[in-house]
Amino acid sequence: LTRKTFKGGVHPPDNKASSRGAAIEDAPVPDLVVVTMGQHLGAPAKPVVAVGDGVKRGQVIGEAAGFISSNVHSPVSGRVVRVEPAPHPLGKPVTAVAIENDRADAAVDGYGLPVRWEGMSAGEICAKILAMGVVGMGGATFPTHVKLAPPKDRPPIDTVVINGAECEPYLTSDFRLMVENPGGIVEGLRIILKATGAPRALVGIEANKPEAIEALARAASGLSGVSVEEVPVRYPQGGEKQLIKTLLGREVPSGGLPLDVGVVVQNVGTACAIADAVAWGRPLTDRIVTVAGAVERPANYRTRIGVPAGALLERSNLKPSARKIIFGGPMMGLAQYTSEVAVTKSTSGILALDEVDSSPARGCIRCGKCVEGCPSGLVPSMLSVLGEAGRFIQMGEWDAADCIECGVCAYVCPAKRPIVHYIKRGKEALRQARAKGAAK
Amino acid sequence: MMMELLLGAGLLAFLGLIFGAGLYVASKKFAVDIDPRIEKIEEALPGANCGACGFPGCSGLAAAIVHGGADVTTCPAGGSAAYKKIAEIMGVGVVERPAEKAVVHCAGREVDTRFNYTGPADCGSAALIQDGPKACRFGCLGFGDCAAACPFGAIGMMGAFPRVDEAKCTGCGRCVESCPRGLIAVRPASKSVRVLCKSRDRGKAVSSVCKAGCIACKRCEKVCKFGAMRVVDNLAAIDYAKCTQCGECVKECPTGSIIDARAPRGTDVEPVKAASAGEVPA
Numbered sequence: 001l002t003r004k005t006f007k008g009g010v011h012p013p014d015n016k017a018s019s020r021g022a023a024i025e026d027a028p029v030p031d032l033v034v035v036t037m038g039q040h041l042g043a044p045a046k047p048v049v050a051v052g053d054g055v056k057r058g059q060v061i062g063e064a065a066g067f068i069s070s071n072v073h074s075p076v077s078g079r080v081v082r083v084e085p086a087p088h089p090l091g092k093p094v095t096a097v098a099i100e101n102d103r104a105d106a107a108v109d110g111y112g113l114p115v116r117w118e119g120m121s122a123g124e125i126c127a128k129i130l131a132m133g134v135v136g137m138g139g140a141t142f143p144t145h146v147k148l149a150p151p152k153d154r155p156p157i158d159t160v161v162i163n164g165a166e167c168e169p170y171l172t173s174d175f176r177l178m179v180e181n182p183g184g185i186v187e188g189l190r191i192i193l194k195a196t197g198a199p200r201a202l203v204g205i206e207a208n209k210p211e212a213i214e215a216l217a218r219a220a221s222g223l224s225g226v227s228v229e230e231v232p233v234r235y236p237q238g239g240e241k242q243l244i245k246t247l248l249g250r251e252v253p254s255g256g257l258p259l260d261v262g263v264v265v266q267n268v269g270t271a272c273a274i275a276d277a278v279a280w281g282r283p284l285t286d287r288i289v290t291v292a293g294a295v296e297r298p299a300n301y302r303t304r305i306g307v308p309a310g311a312l313l314e315r316s317n318l319k320p321s322a323r324k325i326i327f328g329g330p331m332m333g334l335a336q337y338t339s340e341v342a343v344t345k346s347t348s349g350i351l352a353l354d355e356v357d358s359s360p361a362r363g364c365i366r367c368g369k370c371v372e373g374c375p376s377g378l379v380p381s382m383l384s385v386l387g388e389a390g391r392f393i394q395m396g397e398w399d400a401a402d403c404i405e406c407g408v409c410a411y412v413c414p415a416k417r418p419i420v421h422y423i424k425r426g427k428e429a430l431r432q433a434r435a436k437g438a439a440k
Numbered sequence: 441m442m443m444e445l446l447l448g449a450g451l452l453a454f455l456g457l458i459f460g461a462g463l464y465v466a467s468k469k470f471a472v473d474i475d476p477r478i479e480k481i482e483e484a485l486p487g488a489n490c491g492a493c494g495f496p497g498c499s500g501l502a503a504a505i506v507h508g509g510a511d512v513t514t515c516p517a518g519g520s521a522a523y524k525k526i527a528e529i530m531g532v533g534v535v536e537r538p539a540e541k542a543v544v545h546c547a548g549r550e551v552d553t554r555f556n557y558t559g560p561a562d563c564g565s566a567a568l569i570q571d572g573p574k575a576c577r578f579g580c581l582g583f584g585d586c587a588a589a590c591p592f593g594a595i596g597m598m599g600a601f602p603r604v605d606e607a608k609c610t611g612c613g614r615c616v617e618s619c620p621r622g623l624i625a626v627r628p629a630s631k632s633v634r635v636l637c638k639s640r641d642r643g644k645a646v647s648s649v650c651k652a653g654c655i656a657c658k659r660c661e662k663v664c665k666f667g668a669m670r671v672v673d674n675l676a677a678i679d680y681a682k683c684t685q686c687g688e689c690v691k692e693c694p695t696g697s698i699i700d701a702r703a704p705r706g707t708d709v710e711p712v713k714a715a716s717a718g719e720v721p722a
Contacts, residue, residue, distance in 0.1 A: 091568075091570035091571040092577075093571070093577070334570075335555075335569075335570070337555035337570055338554075361560075387560075388560065390562075390588075418559050421560055421568070422560060422565070424565075424568055425562075425564050425565045425568060428568060429564065
């Protein structure tokens with residue numbers, strides 16, 4: 001019996017075999033880490049250290065600048081050598097704090113010491129999460145404290161969804177975390193349930209990860225209201241709106257958020273980071289990164305933020321045939337032009353590709369494959385044609401803003417049209433037009 | 441036979457008379473008064489419907505001038521000839537509005553690319569990918585969004601670099617909005633000394649990627665006798681209220697990023713029109 005799931009989607013080859021067996025290993029910490037202040041969605045953090053300052057592991061080096069923002073902490077102990085713009089995975093250089101590692105790993109007081117959080121109020125938990133710099137680790141890096149404290153006018157949260165779908169090809173970082181540290185994820189889930197007051201939680205894991213389902217089911221067995229669910233393998237099952245549809249049958253309205261249907265979705269990595277932050281006093285300064293593709297030794301590294309991609313690729317023996325480096329997965333990831341760019345809180349994988357399809361895009365033939373595939377129920381063919389013609393306002397009328405940029409349309413397009421690129425362009429133009437309208 | 445023909449013709453003539461009378465009555469009774477000046481003004485306007493005035497097309501502006509109290513010089517693309525005609529139609533004195541032209545504030549024709557960009561061939565799309573494929577993150581991307589946006593065909597692409605034909609440019613400003621780098625500004629045509637760079641990077645970073653960029657050496661600031669040059673945010677800026685266009689900064693600039701548009705420059709650039717008076721910088 002197959003479970004009902006979201007409309008659309010595709011089954012790209014998952015290519016996870018090479019790294020799914022690779023147990024998490026600690027990546028060596030280089031002599032210099034470059035920690036960008038743009039570790040999250042929203043305003044980059046404001047650096048609060050200066051060149052020459054000594055810092056300890058876990059010390060705040062960047063403070064949240066605004067409501068949608070978060071703190072950034074030092075991943076090592078050492079001395080600040082530079083505070084200046086550095087390459088960022090999203091492209092635009094962002095202010096970064098470069099720290100010379102003294103290899104003492106001296107940490108701030110309270111680091112790694114257990115905290116009794118059961119007595120904390122929801123507000124205290126959210127404040128702690130902000131202070132510890134926890135953001136969504138599934139890729140979007142939305143500050144977690146904002147997500148857990150919904151505005152008063154929304155319906156109450158009745159379900160917490162823990163997202164362990166990991167539908168992107170190649171990536172196995174969440175899988176390894178679920179297999180190796182299910183206890184941490186469950187502890188994080190308990191904190192989320194406490195903070196949101198939700199009575200139940202569902203953990204959604206794709207059916208191709210039976211070990212993860214088993215491990216989490218065992219870890220969560222004593223908890224009432226928590227159930228681990230197997231969900232069909234289909235990209236983008238890990239999109240939060242898609243996972244809500246699969247698990248609960250609820251449709252997040254156009255332009256809305258999971259909050260509008262009483263749900264909060266957190267990635268398994270985020271749950272683990274919440275446990276670390278709230279229960280163990282450890283700010284978010286590391287994460288699991290899958291290195292796969294055109295490398296001799298695919299691996300899952302536990303690596304500190306601020307470690308350059310080049311160091312990890314070197315450790316995995318990058319093949320000389322590699323032609324493209326991608327941060328994230330092949331469907332949604334962003335190609336990088338320099339291996340200097342450093343790991344951030346959102347870097348789930350670093351992928352090297354040796355085959356790059358650079359055949360030119362052609363005109364839309366109206367075959368409708370993208371329309372069938374779009375999990376958001378949009379008409380990507382129309383959006384791409386409008387985007388090509390620069391008709392951005394009409395793109396807004398065709399609901400470009402509801403695009404989750406999953407890449408299914410571009411993946412299935414027989415004319416190789418860069419549909420997501422056109423849509424991103426349209427969204428950017430609409431954003432600018434809105435900003436201009438607001439300024440007037 | 442004859443009878444049927446006559447009957448048909450008579451019937452049609454009768455119907456025609458009735459409908460004609462109906463139309464006549466309707467045209468008198470439901471007539472909308474259109475100010476004849478609107479049509480005349482519309483004729484005087486450039487007719488490109490570029491939207492630079494903020495009204496819905498040239499007819500929208502014409503109506504606004506007649507009924508909405510819009511100024512006769514509202515059309516940025518019109519130029520003094522059009523203003524004069526419109527002022528005549530409206531029966532008011534005309535205030536001269538200096539002619540304005542678009543200026544592309546970048547001279548980085550020879551800037552390396554950082555990566556192979558294969559996405560849609562327009563500047564807006566290219567700028568989204570890693571801040572654009574050009575080594576200079578402030579400079580011209582060269583896909584010609586400005587040329588495509590120009591309703592007057594005044595911007596041409598020469599070797600992936602825009603070139604404003606000042607004879608055709610009306611200063612409407614459509615290109616200003618089209619440039620994702622914000623490189624284009626509309627300036628009074630009489631102000632011919634310009635800084636052709638928008639890079640706010642430090643001098644060393646600029647010179648590592650572009651030979652023609654402003655390296656913020658402040659020599660222009662020192663040489664200017666009128667205090668019109670200021671280097672702000674690693675970029676030279678001209679205060680046109682103080683600038684006398686003496687050309688000292690143009691001579692002093694080591695990278696040639698300050699130019700005098702009256703003088704021919706460079707080897708690969710033919711001036712749009714034969715340069716009028718003015719000294720040739722060394």
